[in-house]
Amino acid sequence: MTVQPVILWTDALVFLLVALAVLFAWMARGREHLRAPWRYVARSRVGMASLVVLAVYMAIGLLDSLHYHPLLPKAGDNGHGPRHSAEIVSLFDAIVAPLRERSEKTYSAPLAWRLYAKESIERPDGTVYRDYPRLKYGGAHLKEPAREWGPDIRRRMALGLVKAAVIWAVVAASLALLLARRDGIPLSVMFGRLARGETAIPWRTVLATLGLVLAATLVVIELAAGYHVLGTDKVGEDVLYQALKSIRTGLVIGTLTTLVMLPAAILLGIMAGYFRGWVDDVIQYLYTTLSSVPGVLLIAAAILMLQVYMNNHQGAFNSLTERADLRLLFLCIILGITSWTSLCRYLRGEALKLREVDYVQAAVNFGVGHFTIIGRHILPNVLHIVLITVVLDFSGLVLAEAVLSYVNIGVDPSMNSWGNMINSARLEMARDPIVWWSLAAAMIFMFVLVLCANLFADVVRDAFDPRLRNSRD
Amino acid sequence: MMAYIIRRVLYAIPILIGVNILTFVLFFVINSPDDMARMHLGVKRVTPEAIESWKREHGYDKPLLYNDRAAGAARFTDTIFFQKSLKLFQFDFGLSDSGRDIGYDISQRMWPSLAIAVPVLFIGLLVNISYALLIAFFRATYIDFWSVVLLVMMMSISSLFYIIGGQYLVSKVLHLVPISGYDTGLAAIKFLILPVIIGVVGGIGAGTRWYRTLFLEEINKDYVRTARAKGLSERLVLFRHVLKNALIPILTGVVVVLPLLFMGSLITESFFGIPGLGSYTIDAINRQDFAIVRAMVFLGSVLYILGLILTDISYTLVDPRVRLS
Numbered sequence: 001m002t003v004q005p006v007i008l009w010t011d012a013l014v015f016l017l018v019a020l021a022v023l024f025a026w027m028a029r030g031r032e033h034l035r036a037p038w039r040y041v042a043r044s045r046v047g048m049a050s051l052v053v054l055a056v057y058m059a060i061g062l063l064d065s066l067h068y069h070p071l072l073p074k075a076g077d078n079g080h081g082p083r084h085s086a087e088i089v090s091l092f093d094a095i096v097a098p099l100r101e102r103s104e105k106t107y108s109a110p111l112a113w114r115l116y117a118k119e120s121i122e123r124p125d126g127t128v129y130r131d132y133p134r135l136k137y138g139g140a141h142l143k144e145p146a147r148e149w150g151p152d153i154r155r156r157m158a159l160g161l162v163k164a165a166v167i168w169a170v171v172a173a174s175l176a177l178l179l180a181r182r183d184g185i186p187l188s189v190m191f192g193r194l195a196r197g198e199t200a201i202p203w204r205t206v207l208a209t210l211g212l213v214l215a216a217t218l219v220v221i222e223l224a225a226g227y228h229v230l231g232t233d234k235v236g237e238d239v240l241y242q243a244l245k246s247i248r249t250g251l252v253i254g255t256l257t258t259l260v261m262l263p264a265a266i267l268l269g270i271m272a273g274y275f276r277g278w279v280d281d282v283i284q285y286l287y288t289t290l291s292s293v294p295g296v297l298l299i300a301a302a303i304l305m306l307q308v309y310m311n312n313h314q315g316a317f318n319s320l321t322e323r324a325d326l327r328l329l330f331l332c333i334i335l336g337i338t339s340w341t342s343l344c345r346y347l348r349g350e351a352l353k354l355r356e357v358d359y360v361q362a363a364v365n366f367g368v369g370h371f372t373i374i375g376r377h378i379l380p381n382v383l384h385i386v387l388i389t390v391v392l393d394f395s396g397l398v399l400a401e402a403v404l405s406y407v408n409i410g411v412d413p414s415m416n417s418w419g420n421m422i423n424s425a426r427l428e429m430a431r432d433p434i435v436w437w438s439l440a441a442a443m444i445f446m447f448v449l450v451l452c453a454n455l456f457a458d459v460v461r462d463a464f465d466p467r468l469r470n471s472r473d
Numbered sequence: 474m475m476a477y478i479i480r481r482v483l484y485a486i487p488i489l490i491g492v493n494i495l496t497f498v499l500f501f502v503i504n505s506p507d508d509m510a511r512m513h514l515g516v517k518r519v520t521p522e523a524i525e526s527w528k529r530e531h532g533y534d535k536p537l538l539y540n541d542r543a544a545g546a547a548r549f550t551d552t553i554f555f556q557k558s559l560k561l562f563q564f565d566f567g568l569s570d571s572g573r574d575i576g577y578d579i580s581q582r583m584w585p586s587l588a589i590a591v592p593v594l595f596i597g598l599l600v601n602i603s604y605a606l607l608i609a610f611f612r613a614t615y616i617d618f619w620s621v622v623l624l625v626m627m628m629s630i631s632s633l634f635y636i637i638g639g640q641y642l643v644s645k646v647l648h649l650v651p652i653s654g655y656d657t658g659l660a661a662i663k664f665l666i667l668p669v670i671i672g673v674v675g676g677i678g679a680g681t682r683w684y685r686t687l688f689l690e691e692i693n694k695d696y697v698r699t700a701r702a703k704g705l706s707e708r709l710v711l712f713r714h715v716l717k718n719a720l721i722p723i724l725t726g727v728v729v730v731l732p733l734l735f736m737g738s739l740i741t742e743s744f745f746g747i748p749g750l751g752s753y754t755i756d757a758i759n760r761q762d763f764a765i766v767r768a769m770v771f772l773g774s775v776l777y778i779l780g781l782i783l784t785d786i787s788y789t790l791v792d793p794r795v796r797l798s
Contacts, residue, residue, distance in 0.1 A: 285487065290495075291777075292488055292774045296739060298770065304763065305503050305504050395628075399632070403632065407740070418631075426637065447631075455625065
């Protein structure tokens with residue numbers, strides 16, 4: 001045993017979500033009516049391109065969800081066997097360890113080799129002068145930075161592009177080989193089809209997107225080996241590292257919020273529509289009451305109460321990470337409570353319609369139990385609504401996290417999130433010269449994720465709701 | 474019609490009671506007043522006497538639901554539930570934890586909120602509807618395609634970015650208007666221009682896209698085809714038929730948010746230093762002033778329910794078919 005794994009609450013739920021997705025995919029495999037909409041998604045160029053980008057985000061998020069206590073360096077082996085640090089890190093932290101560990105003294109601009117502000121520096125002979133001090137890590141390998149900096153950056157970018165091109169070529173060639181073998185046609189014909197974009201699934205778009213992603217990633221990797229690609233923040237932490245770590249927070253908020261609200265929304269919504277009468281009245285009363293409290297205020301009130309609770313029960317948390325994690329989970333639950341009502345209302349309406357459908361009436365008359373009818377006939381017929389809602393809500397929740405963290409009622413201040421980055425960057429904009437890189441990094445990472453999520457959600461909605469598809473064209 | 478309105482208003486009462494109980498549970502049952510006192514006083518110098526005196530100062534030194542030391546009706550009235558929660562129904566918000574009269578503060582601070590929220594709503598409506606009509610006129614062309622691309626991109630940008638970027642560009646680089654602040658009377662205009670513009674621009678993405686969908690749905694209906702078959706020009710079809718009918722969902726969507734305009738916008742107001750109800754709420758959250766947050770939760774719910782009632786009424790006014798059911 002080298003490491004001691006830790007499963008945080010949100011980790012467990014993230015993997016539960018992955019398991020559910022796999023299960024759903026496996027179930028849908030053999031059913032034509034479930035496969036058809038996904039085939040529509042797979043044939044959409046926009047859908048596949050955004051899916052490639054989303055997959056990169058998800059991969060980082062999942063790697064960042066595998067937590068463990070790292071092994072302490074063998075300081076004094078006193079017969080206790082391996083010792084573990086109290087700190088919790090993730091697999092992703094281990095992969096990008098250089099980014100995490102190489103921190104500077106304070107702000108430095110992207111790709112800089114010296115600090116952002118002048119300082120008094122002592123020469124070896126004892127005289128003192130004021131200049132921008134060199135960074136400890138960023139550009140430390142340069143002997144004469146003023147002259148070498150430009151060529152070094154260009155060399156690294158070129159190297160990154162070459163590497164990306166090689167990887168991309170290998171991927172593209174193996175894809176062509178696979179497709180050619182599957183269709184039983186010569187490789188050269190397959191290459192031609194790929195290049196002209198004549199395949200059913202838009203592989204050309206996928207490869208193009210993949211090429212862009214690879215190029216960006218490898219250039220950043222090459223540069224990050226010697227510089228802080230997106231600069232450093234006030235305490236000298238690498239901004240790129242913070243932005244990458246924030247991915248998990250964004251994804252967790254976007255997905256778990258809907259996951260925790262789904263059971264209640266589905267159950268209550270269907271029951272209200274199916275049973276009608278007093279059940280309907282009670283459930284309608286419940287969600288009207290909840291939805292009439294403005295969301296932000298309910299979240300604020302709940303988070304304030306959580307802070308009071310955590311302040312008074314500090315012993316209940318083993319570490320800062322666990323505490324931040326529980327707050328994140330709680331935020332998801334609260335966001336879920338404020339957002340389940342619209343889905344519930346929607347499902348109620350749908351169930352009201354479905355209970356009058358002939359086959360449901362027939363089942364009732366045959367004496368089939370209510371819950372069997374709900375499970376067999378009603379639930380499968382509203383699942384597409386659930387799916388559309390989940391996908392459509394995602395981007396809004398990612399954006400909401402930033403706003404809530406800005407108001408201090410979002411995730412824990414110690415947790416990496418785009419909202420916290422923006423929140424701390426707000427004062428940096430007033431500095432002279434301005435410190436723009438934290439803000440820009442958070443905005444760009446968030447923008448790419450939300451844009452892809454929005455585009456993908458549109459495709460999914462069109463695929464599962466043919467009525468909309470027709471009226472939109 | 475009158476009976477319908479009365480029924481709707483009566484239906485609101487149990488919901489408000491529900492909200493009231495919800496806030497009561499959230500603020501007093503999950504965490505006792507003792508916890509709140511400890512939070513405010515800081516963990517280190519907490520003595521039982523200090524907690525007691527803090528609770529006495531703020532009126533939290535009563536039992537939650539039933540006071541067995543009082544006599545008669547006071548057994549129920551001299552409790553936290555009655556004093557702090559039920560009094561909200563009279564719009565008696567009491568004193569904030571820092572000792573100010575919440576009701577007075579709200580009445581003073583709602584005007585700056587309205588000064589931003591109302592122009593944002595109406596200018597935004599005008600811009601979004603015009604743009605959406607333009608897209609509908611050029612539907613299925615490159616204008617349509619690239620507009621939708623632009624709108625989706627605008628939707629994907631965080632509202633924080635519009636504010637920070639707008640402030641930086643307009644106030645700091647171009648020096649056109651002050652970065653933040655507020656003034657009384659007409660002098661306030663120069664402080665209001667930027668937040669209003671940013672509010673409108675930030676809403677274009679989602680708003681125009683939604684209206685575009687509404688217009689396109691309407692355009693595909695039979696009566697529009699009839700109108701075209703009669704030989705009406707595309708312009709007449711759009712303005713006289715499509716716009717009129719699509720305005721029904723647009724108007725009801727606007728009516729629902731009208732009362733909530735009083736609450737202001739949390740983010741905009743705090744960024745621009747405008748003394749409205751939004752920044753009032755944010756300050757209360759940051760100072761952990763429970764009395765203000767509680768009052769705002771209740772006020773927000775009242776306004777939301779008012780919005781729902783107004784929506785129902787406006788529906789019956791613009792669409793006679795609804796009145797029958």
